[in-house]
Amino acid sequence: MIKNDYSDELIPQLFRREYSKMTAVLCRHFGLQHIGVAEDIVSDTFLKAVEHWAIYGVPDKPVAWLYTVAKNKTRDYFKHHSLFETKIKAAIKPEEGVPEIPFEYNESGIADSQLLMIFAVCNPAIASGAQICLALQVLCGFGVTEIANALLTNREIIKKRLQRAKATLRNDNFQITGLDAEQINRRLDPVIKTLYLLFNEGYYSRSDDRQIRRELCLEAIRLVLLLAENKRTDLPEVNALLALMCFQSSRLDAREGADGAIILFEDQDRMLWDQSLIHRGNDYLLKATAGTGVTKYHLEAGIAYWHTTTAPHKWSNILELYNQLLIMEYTPVAALNRLFALAQVHGNEKAIAEAEALDFTGNAYYHMLLGSLYATIDVTKAILHYRHALTQTTSCNEKRMIEKQIAALHKR
Numbered sequence: 532m533i534k535n536d537y538s539d540e541l542i543p544q545l546f547r548r549e550y551s552k553m554t555a556v557l558c559r560h561f562g563l564q565h566i567g568v569a570e571d572i573v574s575d576t577f578l579k580a581v582e583h584w585a586i587y588g589v590p591d592k593p594v595a596w597l598y599t600v601a602k603n604k605t606r607d608y609f610k611h612h613s614l615f616e617t618k619i620k621a622a623i624k625p626e627e628g629v630p631e632i633p634f635e636y637n638e639s640g641i642a643d644s645q646l647l648m649i650f651a652v653c654n655p656a657i658a659s660g661a662q663i664c665l666a667l668q669v670l671c672g673f674g675v676t677e678i679a680n681a682l683l684t685n686r687e688i689i690k691k692r693l694q695r696a697k698a699t700l701r702n703d704n705f706q707i708t709g710l711d712a713e714q715i716n717r718r719l720d721p722v723i724k725t726l727y728l729l730f731n732e733g734y735y736s737r738s739d740d741r742q743i744r745r746e747l748c749l750e751a752i753r754l755v756l757l758l759a760e761n762k763r764t765d766l767p768e769v770n771a772l773l774a775l776m777c778f779q780s781s782r783l784d785a786r787e788g789a790d791g792a793i794i795l796f797e798d799q800d801r802m803l804w805d806q807s808l809i810h811r812g813n814d815y816l817l818k819a820t821a822g823t824g825v826t827k828y829h830l831e832a833g834i835a836y837w838h839t840t841t842a843p844h845k846w847s848n849i850l851e852l853y854n855q856l857l858i859m860e861y862t863p864v865a866a867l868n869r870l871f872a873l874a875q876v877h878g879n880e881k882a883i884a885e886a887e888a889l890d891f892t893g894n895a896y897y898h899m900l901l902g903s904l905y906a907t908i909d910v911t912k913a914i915l916h917y918r919h920a921l922t923q924t925t926s927c928n929e930k931r932m933i934e935k936q937i938a939a940l941h942k943r
Contacts, residue, residue: 541589546577547746549594551670552641553601555648566669566700572608576601645670646757646764653718653725654699661696664689666725671750673732681732715763722758723772723828726751730776734783742793742928743783752776759815767822770815771829777812778835781805793932796838809839830856846875863891867900879904895923902936914940 550573557569576597590596652669653662660682667673667681679689733747755773758764785799816832834852837845853869866889874882883904891897898920905913914937921933 541593542577542581542584544746545580545593545597547672548750549597550577550672552645553598554669555644556598556641557601557605558651559644559647566697568608570669572601572604575604642757645754646761649722649754649757650715650718653721655717657696657699658692659721661692662721663725663728664692665696666721667729668693670725670754671729671747673729677732681728712763719764719766719768723768726755727772727828729754730779734779742791742926743787745783748776748780748783752780767819767824768826768828771819771826771832774812774815774819775828775832775835777808777815778832778839781808781812781839791928792935793928804839812836812839827856827860830859846872850876863894864896867891867894867896870900874904879908883908892919893923895920895929898923899933906940910940910943
């Protein structure tokens, strides 16, 4: 049966959700050295969906339709391409004809393929930076611009990293197969970092007019769940990352107004916080304490946990966790976030003194923080910093938020 409710939004939604899954399934069976072919087949499948569904309507099971078409296109590729003639035809008997494509549309097979794909693209033969770029593109459907924004670098660097990574996959003849404990241990760090960056891009997007991209947050959680649900990768750092994602996701509804504007933490309606996600986050954080080591994900999950509470000393705990985090891994974002916690504990004046010592004058968030800290001390300086932030941010939502802050200060 065919539905006639074709929508221009349906294909992009399915592309974001299914592209990486389909690529993983194809690569699992035909090898990562043919990743370019797999990506082309999946892209062609979606192009056919655009043409076919616009005329004939959407099938009852659009995802199954996509997998069926991809399977048929793969058969056609091996039937007509020279690869079939040189590498496959000689290995099969004449009566066997075209080999059957050994994948079907089922959730367990797709999950297994993606889990293996996550670790396969984080191959030690590929430079660590390129591993993350490749995983963001192949597993998460990121474009070059999105990857550049997520990694705070430029497009040309990302293009070169992707080219080198894919060349290594082609030359290395690496196959997606089961991984042993040693391989998992060597590859887990870039795997987790990739999924962490994916969630961050959804939670606070730098490459889209929308500040919050829920589909990316959900995709990151789904992929981390694949790790947590597999006994070989159900590790403390994985559960810590999952706890962090649950805590942060619990506040998504409260972070965005009806007009799409960002609502700052102190102005959020706590009634909109998702308590079920907070409870799940608590469970995962408890599981994360099973090991003896502490990772940045443990510390960030702890910070996110305290944000969900109303405990009287929560800001002191948050400040202490930020102090530990900066010792473990210093980043400008963490340093600025720490100053907000410092202001809650020791007052705005002390936070301003430490902020100005950092001198992150080229950072929009630095000026936004100082604008907030000066708001109750020196309105003129607050407006000046907000104006600096306005010239440095490229986000439409951030600009609207800053303009509101400036307007409120002018009224005062």
